Amino acid sequence: MSLLEASIMRADASAKEQTLAQPGDPAYALEARNLSVFYGSFCAVRDVTLPVRKNMITALIGPSGCGKSTLLRSFNRMNDRVPGSRVEGGVFFHGQDLYAPNMDVVDVRRRIGMVFQKPNPFPKSIYENVAFGPRINGWHGSKSQMDELVEASLRRAALWDEVKDKLKQPGTALSGGQQQRLCIARAIAVQPEVILMDEPCSALDPVATLKIEELMQTLKQDYTIVIVTHNMQQAARVSDYTAMMMMRPDRAGEMIEMDETKTIFSRPRDKRTEDYVSGRFG
Amino acid sequence: MAAEQSVKRDILSQDLEFRPSPQARRLRSFIFLILSNLAVIIALGTLIILIADVLISGTPWLNLDFLTRADSRFPNRAGIQVALVGTLYMMALTIVIALPLGVMSAIYLEEYAGKDWTTQLIEVNINNLAAVPSVIYGLLGLQLFVRWLGMGRSILAGALTMALVVLPIIIVASREAIRAVPQSFREASLALGATRWQTIWNHVLPYALPGILTGNILAASRAIGETAPLITIGALTFVPFLPRDILDRFTVLPILIFNWTSKPQREFHDIAAAGIIVLLGTLLLLNAVAVLLRAKLQKRY
Numbered sequence: 001m002s003l004l005e006a007s008i009m010r011a012d013a014s015a016k017e018q019t020l021a022q023p024g025d026p027a028y029a030l031e032a033r034n035l036s037v038f039y040g041s042f043c044a045v046r047d048v049t050l051p052v053r054k055n056m057i058t059a060l061i062g063p064s065g066c067g068k069s070t071l072l073r074s075f076n077r078m079n080d081r082v083p084g085s086r087v088e089g090g091v092f093f094h095g096q097d098l099y100a101p102n103m104d105v106v107d108v109r110r111r112i113g114m115v116f117q118k119p120n121p122f123p124k125s126i127y128e129n130v131a132f133g134p135r136i137n138g139w140h141g142s143k144s145q146m147d148e149l150v151e152a153s154l155r156r157a158a159l160w161d162e163v164k165d166k167l168k169q170p171g172t173a174l175s176g177g178q179q180q181r182l183c184i185a186r187a188i189a190v191q192p193e194v195i196l197m198d199e200p201c202s203a204l205d206p207v208a209t210l211k212i213e214e215l216m217q218t219l220k221q222d223y224t225i226v227i228v229t230h231n232m233q234q235a236a237r238v239s240d241y242t243a244m245m246m247m248r249p250d251r252a253g254e255m256i257e258m259d260e261t262k263t264i265f266s267r268p269r270d271k272r273t274e275d276y277v278s279g280r281f282g
Numbered sequence: 283m284a285a286e287q288s289v290k291r292d293i294l295s296q297d298l299e300f301r302p303s304p305q306a307r308r309l310r311s312f313i314f315l316i317l318s319n320l321a322v323i324i325a326l327g328t329l330i331i332l333i334a335d336v337l338i339s340g341t342p343w344l345n346l347d348f349l350t351r352a353d354s355r356f357p358n359r360a361g362i363q364v365a366l367v368g369t370l371y372m373m374a375l376t377i378v379i380a381l382p383l384g385v386m387s388a389i390y391l392e393e394y395a396g397k398d399w400t401t402q403l404i405e406v407n408i409n410n411l412a413a414v415p416s417v418i419y420g421l422l423g424l425q426l427f428v429r430w431l432g433m434g435r436s437i438l439a440g441a442l443t444m445a446l447v448v449l450p451i452i453i454v455a456s457r458e459a460i461r462a463v464p465q466s467f468r469e470a471s472l473a474l475g476a477t478r479w480q481t482i483w484n485h486v487l488p489y490a491l492p493g494i495l496t497g498n499i500l501a502a503s504r505a506i507g508e509t510a511p512l513i514t515i516g517a518l519t520f521v522p523f524l525p526r527d528i529l530d531r532f533t534v535l536p537i538l539i540f541n542w543t544s545k546p547q548r549e550f551h552d553i554a555a556a557g558i559i560v561l562l563g564t565l566l567l568l569n570a571v572a573v574l575l576r577a578k579l580q581k582r583y
């Protein structure tokens with residue numbers, strides 16, 4: 001399915017005015033174009049073209065093993081860490097291919113942050129967890145400016161009130177949900193434009209999950225969010241756009257459909273999407 | 283239908299006759315119990331007798347004078363000061379040389395090297411080096427440091443040789459400690475825009491530190507106990523003066539003890555026992571520190 005087709009269908013589907021975004025459109029924060037990701041000779045993601053809209057939440061859904069994490073991790077070149085991994089096609093960010101030879105991976109990762117499945121705060125104080133990112137990226141704020149930055153980040157991650165009296169305590173002593181919000185605060189502190197989240201709530205209880213979901217709604221005013229989730233209700237609740245992925249017979253993952261979330265959940269075009277979102281599959 | 287019938291007729295549907303022989307089984311486990319107890323008693327007993335013997339003959343000689351006097355031809359005037367200082371010099375210098383080399387090698391192998399055949403070759407070699415008899419390192423040290431590099435029979439030559447002996451220990455222990463740092467910390471750090479080195483310096487090394495230190499302490503205690511390589515490079519047996527610097531000649535505790543025990547006078551054998559107590563005490567102390575650090579490591583995450 002080409003981008004254009006998708007856009008036209010979206011325009012058809014909704015009577016409201018829709019921008020017909022083209023490749024390279026400034027409405028896109030990030031754009032995978034004909035992206036394939038390989039682990040050695042195994043193709044985990046095949047020919048995915050996926051636009052990620054600015055200040056929106058885009059959800060990646062699909063059965064387990066279909067390449068959601070792989071696709072997400074190719075958006076900040078985290079897959080570079082896997083020996084033998086390589087990509088074909090490209091991921092475009094401000095009109096530049098992240099995989100261009102002269103691209104600075106370190107800078108890419110600062111501007112496209114990531115929150116992981118299992119909360120992974122550093123075994124350091126809450127303060128140090130947040131201050132680490134700005135510091136290693138060469139931010140030379142004074143002590144009081146750093147305090148301010150730490151506070152602002154924790155506030156945006158809706159964690160400040162809970163931790164303001166124990167900033168010196170280890171981040172690992174917090175509850176799971178608080179740890180995950182600390183990880184979000186840590187990511188925010190380096191001023192990313194995009195935040196990638198790989199099943200950020202799968203290790204959390206329902207209350208903590210709800211907190212993170214609410215937080216995402218406020219975060220999207222300032223950031224673009226891509227979230228991988230295996231939880232259909234979560235995708236329906238939080239995301240604006242949903243991309244449905246599926247494994248092909250050769251086990252390569254492909255994107256079979258992408259649309260506004262409400263369309264995906266009410267009248268998907270693909271039968272497999274309908275089966276999946278209604279719980280009859282995977 | 284057919285499957286059902288075959289299930290009905292299989293061996294599990296017959297009455298099997300089990301004939302356990304409880305007496306024979308109990309007897310066998312009893313014999314095994316006796317044998318394993320015996321093994322423990324022999325091992326521990328030997329150790330206890332050895333230590334008791336050393337303590338009985340050595341303790342009367344153990345006093346401050348003994349620690350602060352140089353060696354002498356007369357047993358009641360001989361002390362271990364020179365050898366003790368030599369041992370401490372050796373240990374410190376060995377670690378100063380081997381620690382950075384070992385830790386950097388470990389970082390390279392764990393964090394930078396790919397998994398190709400050169401890495402495998404290096405890995406196999408390091409593991410083999412750990413098993414090479416130390417006297418062979420002594421021969422290498424004799425030729426390389428003492429002769430070619432003209433260091434003579436100095437503390438420096440000894441420490442460099444000893445560094446070669448303990449390097450594999452440090453590398454293996456440091457690699458294990460580095461590998462035990464969860465990948466999730468590396469990913470979290472890299473995802474914030476940290477470089478590889480920033481990630482290693484700020485996260486991998488600090489979290490691996492207790493394990494790395496443990497490895498280094500074990501290496502230090504090995505360096506204290508090793509005698510063969512130092513004898514090979516020609517450390518002296520009788521040194522009545524404290525070394526002035528690291529290029530001076532030296533002796534160490536195990537060599538002094540060996541020297542004393544090979545003398546005919548009975549008193550020398552007793553002060554050798556006193557020397558052994560000091561050596562064992564130092565080793566015990568180092569190992570205790572290592573155990574404490576390891577306990578701290580386990581609490582970490």
Ligand SMILES: Nc1ncnc2c1ncn2[C@@H]1O[C@H](COP(=O)(O)OP(=O)(O)O)[C@@H](O)[C@H]1O
Nearest residue numbers: 039044063064065066067068069070071082251
């Ligand atoms: N590091 C890796 N090395 C090799 N294969 C991998 C690696 N990570 C994931 N894969 C494979 O890629 C496919 C997609 O995995 P993943 O992206 O984790 O799927 P999902 O997140 O949708 O469950 C799977 O078949 C998986 O086995």
Ligand SMILES: [Mg+2]
Nearest residue numbers: 068069070228
């Ligand atoms: Mg996944």
